[in-house]
Amino acid sequence: MKWISFVIAAIVSAVIYLFIMEREAVMRFAGHDGSATAAQPAEPAPRTALQDTATRKVSVVALSSQAQVIDSAVILRGRTEALRQVTVMAETSGAIVSEPLRKGNSVGAGQVLCKIDAGTRKASLSEAQARLASARAGLPLARARVAEADALLEEAAINNNAASKLIESGYASETRVAATRAAVSAAQATVESARSGLEAAMSTVEAASAAVALAEKEIERLTIRAPFAGLLETDTAELGALMQPGAACATVIQLDPIKLVGFVAETQVDRVVPGAPAQARLVNGTMIAGEVTFLSRSADPQTRTFRVEIAVPNAARAIRDGQTADIAIAAAGESAHLLPGSALTLDDGGRLGVRIAARGENGPVADFMPVTFLRDTPGGVFVSGLPGQVDVIVVGQEYVTEGVPLDVTWRQPETGE
Template identity: 30%
Template structure:
C-alpha cells in the first residue's frame, strides 16, 4: 500500500514538473517575442529641409484711421432751412453743408443795428456838446459806453447767424446724411460724418520687447483681405510713449498715401514692418511642428537599428527654435540643418525611435503666400 502511494506521488510530481517546465518555456518564448516585437511603421509625409532667407519683418493686425475725422454737428439749436450736400460727396474746406433757420436772429440783428445807429448819433451829439463844455465828461463816457455796447450786441447777433451756417471744417469725404429738411436740431446733434482719407493712418500694436525696432521712418507694408493683390506702402510716423498695461503692447502709427480712397477708416488690415536685412532660416510647413509646453520639436527621418541589429527607417525627435510664420510656412532659426528629412504630417502619432513609412504622394500645403479657393 505504501509503495503504491509513493508511486502515485512520484508520478504526480513528474506530471506537475513537466507541465511547469512546458509553461516556463512558453513564458520565456513569449517574453522573447515581446522583446523582439516591432510595431508596424507609421505612414508619414516628409520634406527635405532647405536653407533660405526671409526678410526681417514684424507682422501685426492694424486698424485704419482718418488723419482728420469728425461728425459735423450743429453749433446752435434750430430748424434745418436748407441742405447743400449729398451723401458720400467730396467737399472742400469752408463749403456750406446746411443752413439753419435764422429769421429770429435776423430780426434781432435789425433791432440791434437800429439801437446801434441811435447810440452812434447820440455819441456824436455828445461829442460836440462836450467840446462846447455843455455836458460833463461822465455824461459823454456814458454815451460812449452805450454806443460800444449796442455795437457789441449787433456783432453778437451776426455771430449767431454765422454759427447757424454749418460749413465743412476741412476737405474730405462726407458720410451718410443724418438730417432732413425742416428737422429741428439741438446743439451738438450730428449732421454728417466727414473723413479726410488721403493720407490715412494705420494704427497697430507691437509687443514691448519689439518697441526698440519701431523707429520713425521705417517702412510699413499694408494689405487687406478685401483688396487682394493690392499693397500699400507707408512709413512709421509716431510711436506711443507708454506701454498698455493690459496687453503689454505699444501702439504704433504709420501714414500711408491713399489717393484712390480704397482704404477706409475702421478697416482691419495686416501691417508688416521691415526691420532690416534678411535672416537665414529653414522654412517648414507648419504641420511639421509638434508644439508642447516643454518645447517645440520636429521629427527627423533617418536609418536606425532595432535591438536585434536590423536596420529600419525611423525618426528622432529634434527640439527647435521657431521664428515668424508666413502663409503655410514657419521659420526654424535653430536646431535643424539643411538636408535633414523632416516629417510634415502624422507627427502627433510619432515617438522617438518610431518606424515610419514615407509616402509623399499627397503632401500638406507649403505655400508662403496661399490664396483661398475661388479668390
Template identity: 30%
Template sequence: MTASFSNKLRRGISPVMLAIVMAVALVLWLLLGDQRSAQDEAPPPKELAAEQLHKVETRWSQAEPLSREQVLQGQLLPWQQVQVMAQVSGRVEKLLKQQGERVSAGEPLLQLSDEGRSQQLEQARAIYRLRQKELEGARKLRASNYVTENEIVRLEGEVARAQADLSAAQLAVKYNQPVAPFDGVVDRHHVEVGEYVQPADPLMSVVNVERLKATAQIPQQEANRVAEGQAVKIRLLDGRELEGEVNFVSLAADPQTRSFYVEVEVANPESWRVAGGSATLRIQLPPVMAHRFSPALLRLGAGGELGVRAVDENGQVIHYPVRVVAMTEAGATVEGLPERLQVITQGAGFVDPGQQVRTELVPPGEQNDASGVAPIETQPLPGQGAAE
C-alpha cells in the same frame, strides 16, 4: 686576482650601504611592474569612450533671408470725417452745398435765419464804442484830479465787458453760415430747407477720402514686430489693392481683448468708395534669417520650449529654442538659430543636451527623415491670416 678584488670590494662597502642599494632596486622593480600590468589589463579611457558614444545622423542647415508679413483683418475709414453741428438756433434758409460736392476748408455749407443776431451785433458795437469814449474822457479828467482812480478802474471793466459782448455777437452772426472744417466732400445732408434747428443739431457730414485710415488690432505677442513707417498692402473684398504705411501703434493694449490698436495711412488717389468696409492688411516686416525643417525635427526642451537639437564643434548635443514663423506642407520655418548649424536628423530622441555623440554627416539629398524640404519662401506669420 679575482678573489683579491672581491675581498677588497666586501671590505669597501658597509652593510648599511648594501641594504640601501637593495631597497632602491626593489622599489624600481615594483614601479615598473605596476605600469606594465596596468597597460596589459585595460585600454586607455579615450578608446573605451569612443566605442560607447551614441551615434546620430546630422546634416548642415544654412539660414536664408525670409521676407515676412503680418496679416491682420481690419476696416477702412475716411481720413477725416466730421458732422457739422448747429451752434445757434434758426431756420434753414438755403443749402449752399449739395451732397457729393467738394468743399474747401472755411467754405459756407448752408444759411440759417438771422433771428435778430445782426441787430444785436450792431448794438454791441455801439455800446463798445460808448464805453471806450467814457474811459478816454475819464482818463483826461483824472489828470486834473476830477475823477478818482476807482472810477477809472470801473470804466475799464465796462469796456472789457462791452468787448466780450461784441465778440459773442460777432460769433453768433458768423454761425448763421456753418463752414467746412477741412477740404473734403459733403457726404450727407441731415437737414432740409425750412427745418428749424437748435444748437448741437447735426447739419451735414463732411468727409475726406483722398486718404483713408485702415485700423486693426494686433495680438500682444506680435505687437513688437510692427512699427511706424512699415509698408502695408491693403486687399479689399473685391480683390482690389491699395498701399499704405503704418502711422500709429498704441502703447497700451485694450483691456478687453489684450490686443494693440494699429492705424495705417492709405493713399486713395482715385477716391474709391471703400470707406467703412473691411479689408485685409499685410504689414511688411523686416526680413529675418530663418531655417526650414521637417516638423519631425522639432522637440520640446526641458522647460517646455519648442526647439531643434544640433551638434556643436565638440560633438556635444545642444538644444536650440526656436520660434515658428510659418508651418506649411513644405515644412516648418523657424527663427532664432545660428546662421549655420549641424542639425540632428536621426537619433535626436535618444540623446540629451550636453551629451557627447558620434556623428554621421548625411550629404544633401540623402535624408530619409523628410528634412530636405523645399527652399524658404515668403510666408505670413502663423495664426494671423483669415479668409480673404
C-alpha cells in the same frame, strides 16, 4: 449539496499545491528526469521593459533643413479707416435757410454746409455796437476830470508848501496853514473820485466790447462750414429744419490719404517701426502700399495688442472706409527654416518647438529644440531659433522623447514658399 462544493475546492487546492510547491516530485513521478533538463544550456533571463525600450529604435521620418534668409514681414489683418471723420453740429438755435447738399458730394475746407436764420441777432449786434460807442465817448470826459483833479491837487500842494514856509518866518497864521492842508485833502479826494470814474468808464467800454464780440460770434455761428476738404457722408440739414445747439448739420469724412489700421501682437511689436513700408491686399484683390505713421505705446487691455496705422495715398478715393485688408509690414530679414506645420510640437513645459534627430554614440537619437513661429505659407511654416542645418523629425515626433534611439527615413526638404 454544499458538501460537493467543499470537496471540489479541496481537490483544486491540492492540485495547485502539487504543481507549485512539489513540482519536482510530481515530474519525477510522471517519469521526467531532472538531470536531462539540467544538461541543457540555461535560458537567458527575460529582459525588462525598460532595457528593451533603451535599445529598441523607433522608426521616424526626418528631413534635413537648411536655414534661409527671408523677408520677415509682420502679417496683420486689419481694415481701412478714414483719415478724419467728424459730424459738424450747430452751436446755436434757429431754422435752416440754405438748400441741403446731398451725401457723396465733395466739399472744400471752409465751404458752407448749413445756414441758420439770423432772427434778431443783427439788431442785438447793432445795440451792442451803440453801447460801445457811447461808452467810448465817455472816456475823454473821464480822463479830463482826472487831469483837472490832478491840477487842483498840485495847486493845493503848492499853496500848502508856501504857507508852511511863511509860518516859519512869522508871515502866516496857523489858520492859513490849516486851510491849505484841508484844500490838499479835498484835492486828493477829488483825484481819487475822478480816477474811479475813469475806471468805471473803461469797464463800461470793456463790457460793451464783450457784448459786441458775443453778438458777432453768435452771427458767425449761423453759418456752419466744413472743417476740412472731404466727402459728405450724410445729407446736410434740410431747408426749414429747426436746429438746436448740438444738432447735426452733416458728417464729413476725409479719404485721402486713407488709413490702414491693424493690431500687432506683443511678441512682434518690436519689429515694427514708424516709417516702415507696408503693403496690403483688399478683399477685392486690390494691392495698395503705404508706410507706417503710428505705433501705439499702450496695449489694448482686452487683446494685449498694439494699434498700428499706415497712411495710403487715395487721390481717386477708390478705397472706402471700413474695407478688410491683409497687411504686410516690412521688417528686417532673418534666418528661418521652412518646415511642415505638422512638425511643430510642444514639450512638457508647453514650449513650441520641433523634435530633431541629433547625433548619439550609437546613432541618431531624438532631441527637442524650441522655435519661434514667424509666418505661415502655402509651402509650410517659417520658424526661427534653429541652427543653420538641422535634421527635423516630421513623422513620428509625437512618439519619441529626448534620448530615444531612432531609425531615420529621410525626406526631401521643402523648397520655396
